Amino acid sequence: MPVTVVRFNLVAPGASPAALGARYRAALEMAGYADAHGISTVQTEEHHGAENNWLPSPFTFAGAVLGATSRLAVTVSAVIGPLHDPLRLAEDIAVLDLLSGGRLVTVAGIGYRPQEYTRAGVDWKRRGRLQDELLETLLAAWTGEEFTYRGRTVRVTPRPCTEPHPLLLVGGSSPAAARRAARLGLPFFPSAHLPELEAYYKERLVEYGTEGWVMMPAAETPLLHLAEDPDRAWATYGEHFLHEARTYTSWQSAEIRSAVRSAATDVRGLRDEGVYRILTPDECVAQGLDNLVLHPLAGGMPVEEGWRSLRLFCENVLPRLTV
Template sequence: MIGLRFDMRLAPGQDVRGAYRAALDMVEWSEGSFAPFVTVSEHHAVADGYLTSPGTMVAAMAARTTSTYFMVTAAILPLYDPVRLAEEMAVIDHISGGRVGWVLGVGYRPEEYALLGVDFERRGRLADEHLDTLFDALAGRDLTPHGRPGSIGRAPEGRITLFWGGASRPAARRAARRGLGLFAQTNVDGLAQVYEQECAAAGIEPRGCVMPNPGAPMTVFVADDVDRAWDELGEPMLRDATAYAAWNPQSAARNASMSTSRSVEELRSEGASHRVVTVDGALDII
């Protein structure tokens, strides 16, 4: 798959407002050029300004386009009020004309839960409770059984595409039991089978699995002068790759988007998660 990904991380001193304007311009430009879809991500308590409000961002992007499909990857469900999230999803669905899908997950960083005042140890239970409420809210049902009298009003016109994110067996089982697709950062052995078996046991039609191979590049820039591009982009790519690896030390070696490289030179020589290639090199990857 080819697409654009935005997390809005910036080095100190960079123009924040300019970066957000540029992101919107890039998405608008890409619609007539090459990108069939765009993803935006969410994290909190990150010093480099990682995007904290993916819904707001994707709504702005959708308003600048007419056919591009968007995915929020991923919204950390226990950190949201599920009714408020359903309202936000519904409004974005109306703005975009049904062009936004969502990956939901529990996250993995205690710092995020601490910042937002949510108990990290209860994240699994909260996820299940929130899914119950979210599903009923998106369907326009009365939420009194959840202790929330009323409904969200203008529910989405159709079914919003929802995935459950995670590369563990519990994540695969939760996705299957809830009738969601499974979205994993890498193709873990047996994960798709666990998902399909759980779907069969629950009598639910599988919604599909998105699992890139561990060797697949997840961040690729195309340039005529590869050396010059590495000089310009190497440090931001290294920060991106190693930050995720530091957050996920137990899975960095098998995750398609991470690297334990300690320098730009090492990241480049790895030729794995983060690459700069020529046009011909890009065609080879595709």
């Protein structure tokens, strides 16, 4: 059975607080509907200070989604590790793990926007060392035992329920990220389809004598929207996808490798590229994808159109997916 994901970043350019509130509540209702229809995962992410209102608090949102659902996993992909207080993050994840019965998945990356570090007063040049400290602290904290943190003895309670600890993956597209994951015996989540990086990670596992595994995006990992008339949907809503694609492009430097990377400058180019796809239910099934990532509220998409896409997916695609 393919993995099915509903992605939310709550982008809404120019939205008022009232409109944003309605959008957030709609996302929770969508998550509940997705859960009831057998969707595997809700995915969310973290960015700060974006003019288009990109979600800055993924664990707050994750907690709300976990409270509105009973079966699906919620993946934070990715938390920008060095921007967080390690002890507080350990507590927050432990509490969410307990509340959800282990349904929270955290992918820890280091981010790619120096301005987010400047905003937080965190030294961009220290991001690798800060990420090491964060991951090491999380693993020590979740044992429930005392450990040394920045020269003092501390203990984090409560302990999470998941053994040996809540699911924590190291994200990234660099050898440093793969090496960090292998050294700590944590699974690795490349940010794109990078077989050479997977091989490098496995070599480092042998070097460090640790165990781990890779969760890597497929060669094709498009963001999907369902519509009965894709031509009309592209004409009406294509600018929402283009806004998100152009935002990503403006943030990502040349060395960043991402499964969501577009060179398109207009809606026609974006459609031809295939990173974002608007499909009929029949076309969606025919794609034969191992991972289907639905993005119902992409780029400020009207909520009612997001609902149409989600319902088409759950009612006309999910029942037809093969095991």
